Each structure stands twice: as C-alpha cells, then as structure tokens.
Amino acid sequence: MRLQGKVALVTGGTDGIGARLVRQLRDKGVTVITTGRTADRIAAARADGFEVIEADLSLPEGVDAVLAGLAGREIAILVNNAGAGTDHDFRNGAPDLASTDRTIFLNLHAPIHLVARLMPVLRAQPEAMIVNVTSGLGIAPNGGGAVYCATKAGLRSYTMALRYQLKDTAIHVLEALPPVVDTQMTAGRANRKMAPDECARQIIMAMERNADEASVGMVKLLQLVHSISPALARRIMIRF
Template sequence: MQLNGKTILLTGGTDGIGRELAGQLKAKGATVIVTGRTPERIEAAKAAGYEVIAADLSTQAGVDAVLAAVKDLDVDILINNAGVGSDHDFREAAPDLADNDRCIWLNLNAPVHLITHLMDGLKARPEAMIVNTTSGLAVAPRAGGPIYCATKAGLRSYTLALREQLKGTNIHVLEVLPPVVETKMTAGRGSKKMSPQDCAAQIVDAMESNATEANVGMVKLLRFVYSISPALARRIMIRF
C-alpha cells in the first residue's frame, strides 16, 4: 500500500513501538492520528505535530472518545497497537482480577469495537487497511503472563477470521507479531530485546508490501520452530 496521503488512526501512539511507528509513517507522508492516556506523553506528541486523542482504551468510555474524535474523518488505516500486560501468576501472588479485566478490554475488546464501528468508513475508502498487533506469545504462551497471552491469541484468531470475511473487499488485514521489544512494559524482562525503531521499520515494510502477517525479529525463528513442531515451540516459550 502507498502510505503517502493516507489518514491513519494509531492507538497507543505516544510511547514505545507506537511512537516510533507514528514517526516512520509520518515520514512516509501519512497523516497520523494517535491515541494516548499519559498527559506528558500526549503533550510531547502534540509538540511533535500529531493530532492526539486522549483516551484510556481499557474502558468503554475511552473507545467512545476515540470514535467521537474521528467520526467526521476519512480513516484509511486503523492500527490497533495499544497494549498492556497484566500479572496473573499464582506462584507469585493472588491475581488482581480488576487489572486482568483492564488488560482484556484494552488488548482484545477495544480493537474489536474500533474495527466494528469504523468498518463502514473503511469500506468506503478506495483502499484501506486494518493492522492488528498481536505477539509471538499469541503463537506459544509463557507461563508468567497467561492473561496477556490469552488476549493476544484471541486477537490473532479474530484477525485470521476477519481477513477471511473481508477477502475480495478493499480492506487489507495485516497481523503484526512482535518479539520482546525495549519498552516500559517489558522493563526488567531480559536484555535481548528488539529496539522500537527496528520493530516499527519492519511493520512499515509489511504495510507497504501488503503482507498478511509480519513476523518481526525473533518471531521469525519461533514461527519456523512452530512449523516443524508446535509442541517444541510451546515447551520453549512456556518457561519464559
């Protein structure tokens, strides 16, 4: 897809992968509208020249705020990038179910709601794209993060089914599966992490080439192992 001139709605675009992705898409000539929920990051994004929608997408009110802000815009590309982790490890402590619910809403419900409400507008564009960011953990989970892994696996299944539903339409569906990337969410989780810049660059390449699936960084190796032995891939990842 030619990104120049496209209007892009990018959730979670004020930090981490999203911030780098916003910058690279803007450099391609796209108009990028980002969402964020942290005041200082929102102000920084505004200072960098982005239109920013302040919204907590772990709530219905946050989703509604985004939809209200873009209702009069012709959105060509929706990128569901916002995501959050949530502790749920009985080996460590009793889970916080309210926190788990926020994770489920942000990672799974919000993308479904945004896609559903923006579908008619996307169908009306000459060409459109939906980009859903899942994770290598959608393929094989790790024991320490079952809620996060479940939401990403759920979004992966939704994306596969959605792509089939939209076959033959003007809407292209891309799933992005990043590895562990150096962001605030992954602080303290090992040292071999991909940079947000490199991750974003691979996502942009996948968008421009109309790929259906972007296995980013080390996820390429995971997908190769999985293609040979799903059980082996699961045994490797479950320990992380």
C-alpha cells in the first residue's frame, strides 16, 4: 500500500507500540487519528500534534465514542492496536471477572465492532487496509496469560477469516504479531524485549508490502517451530 496521503485510525496510539506507530505513520505522510483513555497521555499526544479521540475501548461506549469522534472522516487504514492483559492465573488466586470482561472486550470485541462499523467507509476507498495487532501468544499460549492469549488467538482467527472474505475487494487485511515488546504492559517481565520503535517499523514495512502477516522479531522463530511441530511450540510457550 502507498501510505502517503491516507487517513488512518490507530487505536491505543498514546502509549507503547501504538505511540511509535502513529509517529512513524505520520512520517510516511499519513494523517493519523488515534485513541486514548489516560488524560496525561492524551494531552501529550495532542501537544505533539495528533488528533486524539478520548475513548475507553474496554467498554461498548468507547466504540461509540470513536465513531462519534470520527464524524464521517474518510478512513482508509484501520489499525486495531489497543490491547491489554489481565491477571487470570488461578495459581495466584481467584481472578477479577470484571477485569476479565473488560480485557475481552478491549482485545477482541472492540476490534470486531470497529471493523464492522467502519466497513462501509473502508469499502468506499479505492485502496484500504485493516491491520489487526495480535501476538505471538495467539499462536501458542503461555500459562500465566490465559485471557490475553485467548483473546489474541480469537482475533487471529477472525483476521484470517476476514482476509478470506475480503480477498476480492480493495481492502487488504494484515495481521501483525509482535513478540514481547518493551512497554508499560510488560514492565514487570524479565524476558528479552524488543524495542517498540523497531516493532512499529516492521509492522509498517509489512503494510507497505501488502503482506498478509507481519511476524515480528522472535515470532518468526515461533512460526517456524509451529509449522514443524505445533505440539512442540505449545510445550515451549506454555512455560514462557
């Protein structure tokens, strides 16, 4: 895809991978609209020149807020990047089901709702793209992140089916699969982490190539192992 001149909606663009995506897309000549839910980060992004829609995408009202904030803008690129984890490990005690429900909505329901509600706008463009950011943990889960892994696996399956449905249209569907990236969400983890700038760079390269998947960093190795032996990939990742 030729990115220059396009208008993009990037969810969760005030922090983490999303904050790097919006800046690198802007550098490519894209008009970027993003979303956020934390006041200080929203203020910082606006001070940096970004249009930010305040919306909590862990709730249905957040999706409504995004659509209202777009006000009929002609979006050609939708990047479903916003996501979060939640503690759902019975080895640590009973999970907070309210947090579980919000995480499921944010990671899975909100992207599906945005795709469905923006589909008429995307179809009206001569060239359009949907980018769903999943995770290497959508291929094989780890033991501690049951809900996060489940939502990313669900979004991965949805993305594959959506790509098939839209294969004869002008809308390209890309799945981006980051590894463990050095963001606030992974702050307490000791694993080797990829820099978010590099992760964003590889995703944007895949967008420009019209790739079906952007397997970023160590996810390439996981994909290789999974292609040889899914059972081995699961055994490795469950303890990760």
